[in-house]
Amino acid sequence: MTNVTSPKKKSSKTKKILIAAVIFIVFVAIFGHSNNDNTDKKATPEIQYPQDQTTLIEASKTAMDKAIKADNDMQKGSALRERSKAICNGITNLSVKDWVGTIKKIDSNSDGYGVLEVEIARKIYVKTWNNAISDTFHKTLLKPDTPLFDKVANMKKGQKVKFSGNFFKDNETCIYESSLSLDGKLTEPEYIFRFSDVNPL
Numbered sequence: 001m002t003n004v005t006s007p008k009k010k011s012s013k014t015k016k017i018l019i020a021a022v023i024f025i026v027f028v029a030i031f032g033h034s035n036n037d038n039t040d041k042k043a044t045p046e047i048q049y050p051q052d053q054t055t056l057i058e059a060s061k062t063a064m065d066k067a068i069k070a071d072n073d074m075q076k077g078s079a080l081r082e083r084s085k086a087i088c089n090g091i092t093n094l095s096v097k098d099w100v101g102t103i104k105k106i107d108s109n110s111d112g113y114g115v116l117e118v119e120i121a122r123k124i125y126v127k128t129w130n131n132a133i134s135d136t137f138h139k140t141l142l143k144p145d146t147p148l149f150d151k152v153a154n155m156k157k158g159q160k161v162k163f164s165g166n167f168f169k170d171n172e173t174c175i176y177e178s179s180l181s182l183d184g185k186l187t188e189p190e191y192i193f194r195f196s197d198v199n200p201l
Helices: 007-043 051-069 073-090 147-153 182-187
Strands: 095-108 114-121 124-127 160-166 190-192 194-200
Touching: 051 073, 051 095, 051 114, 051 124, 051 182, 073 182, 095 124, 114 147, 114 194, 147 194
Parallel strands: 124 190
Antiparallel strands: 095 114, 095 160, 114 124, 160 194
16 A cells, blocks of 8 residues: 655655754854854954054055145145154154065166065055165165075065165155155155065065
């Protein structure tokens, strides 16, 4: 005699399967997402910037915003003066250690000396000069046959690094900045720097 399953039993069995499936999906969504969040946090730890670096970045960004909103060059000039004061008041030592940034340029001049540019925040740069004439007084170009030159030569554009060295005093901008135009000084500042050490982060 053939066994016939009643519609009620089929319906009850189907409901149990659906409930079990829903519970499983919710479990995976909660605990699986939590594990992924923990993994992401471990994979991308937050970078801690030295206080002086934070001061320079914040002063530069404030000046950028004011320059963008400025109606004329006099207002831009005021933004530059305010930035210079903020930098001078916040950075007491031109020598810095273990600042963090991303390599923007690795190059050499016509004599084979190393040229290095590091972006420490969006459109804010710390760099050597790119030619011997401009570098006459600051001596920032990386000398060939030195440990620093060899170390940097093996790095790549876009690589995150930790670096040390020193800025240079300037009466107009507090620390020396190489842009020729007022807009350049404010919207994409390039602070001249003599690197003493650079290491992959």
